[in-house]
Amino acid sequence: MRFYVVLGLVCLAALTANADKDLRQVFKDWKVQFSKNYGGGLRNELARFRQFKKSAQTIEYINSIQSDWVAGFTLFADMTDEEKAAFTGLKLNDTASEPSVEYGPSPLDPTDPEKQYWDMGPVKNQGSCGSCWAFAGVGAMEGMHLKEHGEFRDFSVQTILDCAFEGYRDGCKGGWSESAIRWAGSDSRISNSEDYGYLPLQQDNKYKGRDGECTDLKKPYNNALRRAKPYAYTAEIPSRTDAGLQHALATQGPIIVSIYSSWALPFYTTGTYKGTGCGENPTPNHAVVVAGYEKDYWYVKNSWGSWGYSGYAYFSRGWENLCSISSRRKILEWRPNENWKICTDTHPSERTPCDSSANLNQEVCQARGCCYDSNYAGTAAQCFIKGKVTIYDGEGKRRVLYASAEEFSQFEFSYYGKAAQVEIGSWKLFVEDDYYGDYKIIKPEDGKVTFDFQSVQILNN
Incomplete structure (x- = not known):
């Protein structure tokens, strides 16, 4: 009887050793995934692995008592409570x-x-x-x-x-x-x-x-x-x-x-x-x-x-x-901010410098870098026109893109030049028309688009 007990313990130890070996590989791959680099030498590495083993038991327990969500080895797997x-x-x-x-x-x-x-x-x-x-x-x-x-x-x-x-x-x-x-x-x-x-x-x-x-x-x-x-x-x-x-x-x-x-x-x-x-x-x-x-x-x-x-x-x-x-x-x-003005309040990273070589009739907001052409003739590269576009889809959801200049609320960009592609989240307001080589407005199905005018760049014709 004693022989069988000892043999059982040996087998159990062998299974535990194999499980530890497999878990060490999981631990190794996990460290790479989460860029874990431990200082303190081997002692700290072993301490983190012991905590990893505890987390493995917790993960196994969570997944055994419910099936609505999956527990796994996240960035917390080597951490104490x-x-x-x-x-x-x-x-x-x-x-x-x-x-x-x-x-x-x-x-x-x-x-x-x-x-x-x-x-x-x-x-x-x-x-x-x-x-x-x-x-x-x-x-x-x-x-x-x-x-x-x-x-x-x-x-x-x-x-x-x-x-x-x-x-x-x-x-x-x-x-x-x-x-x-x-x-x-x-x-x-x-x-x-x-x-x-x-x-x-x-x-x-x-x-x-x-x-x-x-x-x-x-x-x-x-x-x-x-x-x-x-x-x-x-x-x-x-x-x-x-x-x-x-x-x-x-x-x-x-x-x-x-x-x-x-x-x-x-x-x-x-x-x-x-x-x-x-x-x-x-x-x-x-x-x-x-x-x-x-x-x-x-x-x-x-x-x-x-x-x-x-x-x-x-x-x-x-x-x-x-x-x-x-x-x-x-x-x-x-x-x-009801008094928001594009030329004074826009973040510097969003201001568009004018092309001084274009020799356009420009109205420049001091020296802050944003500008527009007040008499566009469609003959040269232009600066960014700022404005606002509001879109409502069929469910009434709204998307707004701001950077406004009232002078261009009625600007017919489709006649004068190309509109730069603009995206709000997953909504593409302007996409290129392969046939005409131009851009066109995409209106949401069963929705509406209103312009107060917004972020359109006029390029060379």
């Missing part, structure tokens, strides 16, 4: 006394579309700095800028991290998304204007993953937030339901929400997440942006890089307030 927690960072305002939220389904607004998606900026990665609050705030502002003005802005999260709590709090130790938006919208020390806020582009102040000094107060970067003055506030108690969240998405744009990131969520790869590990109405610890919805799910933009569907996740709507997604919604109020 404490390290994973650093990728959140939401702080709830415990000083504000709020009446309790009564959870439960409420009637949907029959005027809401069955589905809605908002165009968003690229997914970013907050890293191990607890700055989800800043990423959610910036992500919502990028989405609103694109929605309202048709222009994408890759705003700087680092400026928010450095400045929103300057002097009294480390932003990597958590914060509040409304603080990010209010700082960008109301810090008149930098914008020096009642019409617009202040926030530079990511390319001007890159993310460092740590809270630094707010140098913007001393020497501001070029301002990319001159189109509006944003403000944020918490949704009213009665609307903090799934129905209220849907209506906000349908009518307002992308929405900042607070969720509970459970022990299981970091391993999400595909499928519809149904709250594994969330429990009932847990206290939120992470800020994200809901960028859209359909009947069965919310479309959630995270700040964990390529995690999930290229940074996004589908959260089930099968349970009311899944992972507290509806309970602490932030409303982003977008206050457009």
Whole structure:
């Protein structure tokens, strides 16, 4: 009997060794995929592999208890629970006394579309700095800028991290998304204007993953937030339901929400997440942006890089307030700058220099680089004509592209020259006509196009 027991143990050890060998290859490939390079020598490498093995057991367990979503080896696979927690960072305002939220389904607004998606900026990665609050705030502002003005802005999260709590709090130790938006919208020390806020582009102040000094107060970067003055506030108690969240998405744009990131969520790869590990109405610890919805799910933009569907996740709507997604919604109020002028307020990277050799009758906005020809005769290369195009599709969805000059609201570019191809998201406003070698307007089926005129470049005939 003892012989058989020993033999069984030997076989089990052999199987374990083979499993470890296979997992080491998975670990090796995973390190390449996520560019993991460990310092500290072999000891640290072994410690990370042991954590990887624990994650493998967790992943296997998650996939064994449900089949709605797939857990896998994400960027978190070698991290401890404490390290994973650093990728959140939401702080709830415990000083504000709020009446309790009564959870439960409420009637949907029959005027809401069955589905809605908002165009968003690229997914970013907050890293191990607890700055989800800043990423959610910036992500919502990028989405609103694109929605309202048709222009994408890759705003700087680092400026928010450095400045929103300057002097009294480390932003990597958590914060509040409304603080990010209010700082960008109301810090008149930098914008020096009642019409617009202040926030530079990511390319001007890159993310460092740590809270630094707010140098913007001393020497501001070029301002990319001159189109509006944003403000944020918490949704009213009665609307903090799934129905209220849907209506906000349908009518307002992308929405900042607070969720509970459970022990299981970091391993999400595909499928519809149904709250594994969330429990009932847990206290939120992470800020994200809901960028859209359909009947069965919310479309959630995270700040964990390529995690999930290229940074996004589908959260089930099968349970009311899944992972507290509806309970602490932030409303982003977008206050457009009514005095916005292209020649003074356009970001320097978007200004078009004139061709001085063309000898055109030009009206130039000082020396800022944007210009247009007031008496175009169709004989030479021209500068960019700025304007506005608004498009509505058959479902009433709107796309707007701005950079306006009223003088060209009735400009017949199809007669005078070629229009440069312009795209708004997946919408192509102008495409080349192979037969005539020119460009033509594409109108959405059963929709309409209105011109106030916009971003058309006249080329040589």
